[in-house]
Amino acid sequence: MANGYIGKILTIDLTTQEVGEIETAKYESWGGGEGMAAAIYWDLAEDKTLTDGTDPRNIIQIMTSPLTGTFAPSAGGRVRVSYVGLWGWPVGYLTGSLIGGRLGSMIKFAGWDGVVITGKSETPVWINVIQDKVTFENATDLWDLDTWETQEFIWSDVMERELGEWNYLGTGRDDGRTTQRPAIITTGPSAEKYGPWSALIHDAGQAAGQGGSGGVFASKNLKALSIYGTGGVEIADPTGLMEARQWVRGFSASGNLDDLKTTAMSVPMGSSQGVAAVGYPEGMKARVHGCSGCIRNCKGRTERKMGNESRCLDFLWYSSFDMAAHKGAKTDAVLVGCDQVQRLGINSYPMMSTVLWLKALYENGILGVGKQIESSLPYDLIGEEEFAVALTEAIAYNLDIGADLALGLWQCATKWGRLEEDVASGWLPLQASGYVHHYDARHETEWGWGNLFQERDHNMHDFNYFVFWAPTIWGLMGMEPEVSAERMAEIISSKMVPFNDDPNLIDHSDEGIYSDSMIKLVRWHTYYQKYYKESLVFCDYTYADFINPYGENMEGVTPKAEEWLTEAVTAKGEKFEDGIALGRKIYNLERAIWTLQGRHRDTEVYGEYNYNPSAAPFGLATYEAPYTVPMRIDGEWVYKSTNSRSLDKVKVEDFKTRYYAAEGWDETNGWPTRATLEELGLDYIADELESYGKLGA
Amino acid sequence: MEVLTPSIEQAQRTLCDVATGDIIVGTVFTPRSGQMPARMKSVHEVSQFLEDLTGRDYAVVSRKNIHHIDYSSLVTWIRDTVGDSDLATVVDELISDGRAFGMLSGEVKEVLSDRVRQCERVLGPSLTEEGLE
Structure with missing residues (x-):
């Protein structure tokens, strides 16, 4: 029956270069994405206690949902990447990140519900998936390329003709043809050097950021995955889907262009297209851009090809420093900062906190030339393009203090002997699980609780x-x-x-x-x-x-x-x-x-600054902004x-x-109990927890 | 309320950058995206940071940031750190009616900008060109 699933999941063993399939039906009851990936991980993981994300036994899963590749609004273009991560405290937990753009829909169009990657290649490779055909390509010459250069190389390698022309994905007339480019997800240059920071980038600015997904790729000698397909997704009720889409669109700004509500309550469905424009310097022209099938199209492509497809923290990590250095104006420095993290494949989320932390250390005489922490980065140029480039390249290429930062923030602070003091003061606001403060647990407590009980900053704005x-x-x-x-x-x-x-x-x-x-x-x-x-x-x-x-x-x-x-x-x-x-x-x-x-x-503990009313969550900031x-x-x-x-x-x-x-968990340790797991039909999980002596009482 | 014309010494103090440890910190709210600190070292920078916007500017179509500074902290900073008690008194009176931040932002900006221009006139081009840091 047509139900949004393709019916098979691609498995790739990098060690043996063997390719196989899993029947999706076996995991359909988990929906897709994270649920399906967790269930597959449970079945495939050689060692479920694994916490080192660079171990060849780590499993990378790129999983779609039945809605991916359809016209389900603000769902059809998305996919989730899962893996044991590299950033979390005190160990790397099974984690993941969602990513938009064309990747998910292209996986479906190539004839797959997801991709499961195991093992480790002996030599650098990139994986080339065209429809149901998988090949392993030599990535030695690509290893030091940035994410945009890598994609340009693979596009030129895979496509017969230029973008917009028909490309034939087989030899026969009906083998499929498309004007699209392959969808590629790739690491930055030698991402093993900055694994915890390393994001997987797709197109200009779509990213699976948190948890070091790019570092996990690199640890497997995997540079990139390219997917190219021309199929479709069969669904149960096409007319019903279009009716539902049109109904939803009626709640969006794009569905009400003749009646835009002038309201602060433009959240979230109701907000306008091209939200990314808030990150651009004044007057910069751009057209709106969105993920496959979206009705909101919150991203943008700009007249000067800077900041393309980026939004939110991609801009925000540097914009306050840019404005501070330029009399309140946003300049190209914010766009340079933005494009640096996209090209190098650096997770933008911790960048702002990092700059604030370094700035605090520098201005207090702890960091700098001849100081306790030796560094010659141009801290007097924070806010200028030069510093954005210097810091991101220091992290990516392990220059100056970059080798320490590249370990991850809590790891770096531990090495510098500053973890306890700087988390307590708020100079380094690690809220929970080693992830930096996003929204404040002291005020918007539902955000904080969500982080405390999960493995990363959950980054879910539902209530926010x-x-x-x-x-x-x-x-x-x-x-x-x-x-x-x-x-x-x-x-x-x-x-x-x-x-x-x-x-x-x-x-x-x-x-x-x-x-x-x-x-x-x-x-x-x-x-x-x-x-x-x-x-x-x-x-989200x-x-x-x-x-x-x-x-x-x-x-x-x-x-x-x-x-x-x-x-x-x-x-x-x-x-x-x-x-x-x-x-x-x-x-x-x-x-x-x-x-x-x-x-x-x-x-499951909060960073100490959360218990201190005078602690500044962001470096030297006073804490007087309203939180209503x-x-x-x-x-x-x-x-x-x-x-x-x-x-x-x-x-x-x-x-x-x-x-x-x-x-229904054990109150003394937070472990699931047999009663709860059996109630959920997870008896087999209770058995295995018990065999490890980790079943809650 | 008008600010009294400053002396040359007062004008120099008002236009000076404060020491790194004495900066005042505002917040840039990017609605639905995040908050960022904005660190300012002079009255001039605060005047540039504040914006004359209305609630309508935060509506669905405009996507403006909100440049916020705590007015009570600002008054204290102008009086005790910058050392311009006359300006502090004027700002304090302006904000005392309890209006919301955004409804006062343009007026506070104007008062600060006026004071900067007033000081620059007192010092004249030669003195301001020498730099006051």
Whole structure:
């Protein structure tokens, strides 16, 4: 039956250069993406306790979902890359990263639901997949090329003709032809030198960033994977999918160009196209660009070919320094910084914190020429193009302090003997699991809890837009809130099946952040993330859409959109709550793997700065910016800033105990119990945990 | 309220860069993307950092950043670090009516910019060209 799946997953053993297939049907019950990858990892991993991502036994999986390659809006162009990572603290956990662009759809068009890569090649190779044919190509001459040079080389190698001309992928008339280029995912130059930082880049700026995916590729002597296909994706109900797409589009700015809402509540579905433009210098022209099948098209391609397909932290990591150095103006320095991380394949996410940390060390006489930490990088040129180039090249080529930084931030701070002091002060804001502060756990606590109980910065903005950005903008600008705090709580809670009988889920008051309601929110968020975002690969920039200016009574498309779009593709009769339940199952499977890797209650700790109200989360910043969130005080819902709030260690530990209990895990160590795993149909996992002596009591 | 014309010494102090350890830090909010610190070492830089925008500028079509600085900290910094109590008093009075940050941003920017121009006039081109760092 047509259900969005192609039916087979490509397996590639780099050690033997053998190619095979897995029947997708065996893993369909896990959805796709992260869920499917975790299930396959459980079955294929030679050693589930493995924590060294550079070990040849590590497994890289690039998994699509049934929605990938379809017109499911803000889902059709996405794919998830999974692997044992290189960045996490205290060890590398099974982790992964989502990536957009054309990669996922091209995998499907080539006739695969995913690619599973095992082993290690003896010599540098890149993998060339054209339809169902796989070849191993010599990558010796490509090894030191950057990500753009590598792709240019492979495009010219694979394509018969120029972009836009017909390319024939076989010899027969009906073997398939396309005007597209192959979709390539590649590391930067000699990525083994900066593995924890190394991202896989696709096209100009699509990245699987967190966890050192590029370093894992490099550890296998794998430079790149190129996929080229001309097939299609058969789905259950094409008409239904287009109806659902058009319905969803009606909630987006692109579907309402004649009636753009002038609202701060333009989150997330409702926000406009070309959001990346916020990163460009004033007046720079660009056209909007998006991933396959998207209705939002949040990225851009610019008139000067700088900053193409980048957005968010790709720009932000350097823009404040650029503006500080240039009287508040953004200059080409921000674009140079942006393109440097894309070309070198450096994860942009920790870059801003890194510059702030180095700046703090430099300005306090700890780092520099003749200082305790010897370095001759041009710190007096922070904000200029020269420093952006110098720092990124130092990391990528192990120059100056780059060899230390390349180890990863917590590893570098440990080597320099500064970990404890700088995390406590906030100069180096490692929030949890060795990942730098993204949003502040002291205020937007649901973000922090999500990070604490998972293996990386979860980077899920489902609540962030609503509970922080909109109220903060309203407050800063003196705008009348478009929805009251009470109405926001009502709308969001009503959509959070099966916890929708609790009206206090988004209470971010001093008590609310430790409440049983918050435990429910964190659980729902994780389940939603695990299934809808990371397994069915609904885009984080669009979903969940709780509140929307184009919706009746301001209600967004969640959960109707997720359920409708999935059903149109798969026709499994799956309800939204079924997906949430499956998210819980995926989470427990991953929790079991992390447990085998050494995860324990004692390793789920916040960086010390979170307990210090005066600690600056970003280097030398004072901490007076408002952080306005909804909360319930004396029975009344209000929006209120929580700045200067810190976490209470005793209450955090109590929250952990109650959270583990709510998940059905052992409260003393956070390990899954047999009862919980059996309830989820994961008896075989309980057996294996027990054999390792790691089954929760 | 107008700021009194400064003396030459006062004008020099007001236009000077403060020491590295005495900078004032604002925040650039990039809606729906992130926050970044913005570090400023002079009244002039603060005046350039602040923007005269309205709530409408943060709507769906404009995608503007918000350049935020805590006004109470700014007043303290101008008075105690920069050493311009007259300017601090004017800014303090301006912000005392409790309006939201964004509704005051343009006015605070204007006061700071006026003060910078006033100081530059007092010093004249030869003195400002010498550099005040």
